[in-house]
Amino acid sequence: xxxxxxxxxxxxxxxxxxxxxxxxxxxxxxxxxxxxxxxxxxxxxxxxxxxxxxxxxxxxxxxxxxxxxxxxxxxxxxxxxxxxxxxxxxxxxxxxxxxxxxxxxxxxxxxx
Amino acid sequence: xxxxxxxxxxxxxxxxxxxxxxxxxxxxxxxxxxxxxxxxxxxxxxxxxxxxxxxxxxxxxxxxxxxxxxxxxxxxxxxxxxxxxxxxxxxxxxxxxxxxxxxxxxxxxxxxxxx
Numbered sequence: 260x261x262x263x264x265x266x267x268x269x270x271x272x273x274x275x276x277x278x279x280x281x282x283x284x285x286x287x288x289x290x291x292x293x294x295x296x297x298x299x300x301x302x303x304x305x306x307x308x309x310x311x312x313x314x315x316x317x318x319x320x321x322x323x324x325x326x327x328x329x330x331x332x333x334x335x336x337x338x339x340x341x342x343x344x345x346x347x348x349x350x351x352x353x354x355x356x357x358x359x360x361x362x363x364x365x366x367x368x369x370x371x
Numbered sequence: 372x373x374x375x376x377x378x379x380x381x382x383x384x385x386x387x388x389x390x391x392x393x394x395x396x397x398x399x400x401x402x403x404x405x406x407x408x409x410x411x412x413x414x415x416x417x418x419x420x421x422x423x424x425x426x427x428x429x430x431x432x433x434x435x436x437x438x439x440x441x442x443x444x445x446x447x448x449x450x451x452x453x454x455x456x457x458x459x460x461x462x463x464x465x466x467x468x469x470x471x472x473x474x475x476x477x478x479x480x481x482x483x484x485x486x
Binding site for chain 1: 375380412413415419427475478480
């Protein structure tokens with residue numbers, strides 16, 4: 260029973276275009292959401308997060324949008340670069356819980 | 372300023388053997404978390420430890436798996452009598468304080484293959 264779902268296992272985008280990675284969750288107790296980036300043979304690296312009191316958080320080329328009513332969040336990367344090619348994990352946790360629940364990941368490939 | 376270190380990076384064990392995975396947290400971090408990633412899956416929490424204490428082991432299989440984080444030295448995840456289903460990538464993460472307030476920093480992982 261997956262509480263955090265990333266329904267697209269892979270995404271291919273042209274360099275310079277926008278990459279949009281989607282994530283859905285089912286647990287209404289989740290109130291903090293994170294995105295991690297993972298290169299092959301490395302551990303996940305924290306990328307950006309958002310609290311449920313916000314609907315948008317921006318950090319350079321990366322923006323995360325949260326739609327609580329739809330239990331949906333998305334990560335936008337603009338402009339996409341070949342170095343962004345990696346697996347992106349969406350994760351969520353609830354207040355007072357310190358352990359995030361991870362989705363299965365989306366593999367992003369940015370073509371030059 | 373070294374990050375989280377894990378060794379070995381790759382470990383091959385035959386069914387029935389023991390596997391020991393080591394994790395050295397980042398300098399100044401006293402909280403360690405172990406996760407397992409099965410093929411085509413996300414990371415699944417296993418156990419959360421502070422020095423000499425297991426805080427939460429709700430994700431650990433009831434049998435064959437144990438973890439420790441001694442006062443001195445790395446944290447160790449131990450799997451006894453390994454089976455093929457234990458083949459996975461095992462990631463360790465650390466944080467300087469309680470995980471509700473701090474982000475976790477991940478190591479590169481240990482890929483365990485059981486033959």
